[in-house]
Amino acid sequence: MYAKMTDSMESKNVFYACVVPFLIFFSLFAGAIYPARALIHPHALVDSLAAFLPANFGAPLSIIRNWSFALFYVMAEMWGSVVASLLFWGLANEVTTVDEAKKYCKLKSMFLKCCAFSFDCLSIFMMCFGFVGKYVPSIVGGTRDILFWVLL
Secondary structure, three states, rough: HHHHHHHHHHEEEEEEEHHHHHHHHHHHHHHOOOOOHHOOHHHHHHHHHHHHHHHHHHHHHHHHHHHHHHHHHHHHHHHHHHHHHHHHHHOOOOHHHHHHHHHHHHHHHHHHHHHHHHHHHHHHHHHHHHHHHHHHHHHHHOOOHHHHHHOO
């Protein structure tokens, strides 16, 4: 899909075509979906399903109950991957000729995978810090503001 877009559009327009749907979704979420969350989340339906289904269905039912937050999470996770890949491959396509691409394409791909791995490691670090940050403030100073501990 990206290859077809780059063949038929300018690189600037390819970037906009990939980024604008995310911006529309985040704007729609902030302006309409989040304020109407009490109306659009199917709490009654999920409660009736929870009474009928086994207890092991708790997690999928929670996702259905809070579908807008689940969708926001998915889009937020995709945002980083899509934009980083788009910027990297857009730059790589601009500065690399076809002959060089045959030679260095695997190296570029490996570099991108290493970058993705480092972002995953950072995410794991932040999850661990969040877990530690839940207990450290009560010991140190009483504040439970995670942002305070991150900036410290």
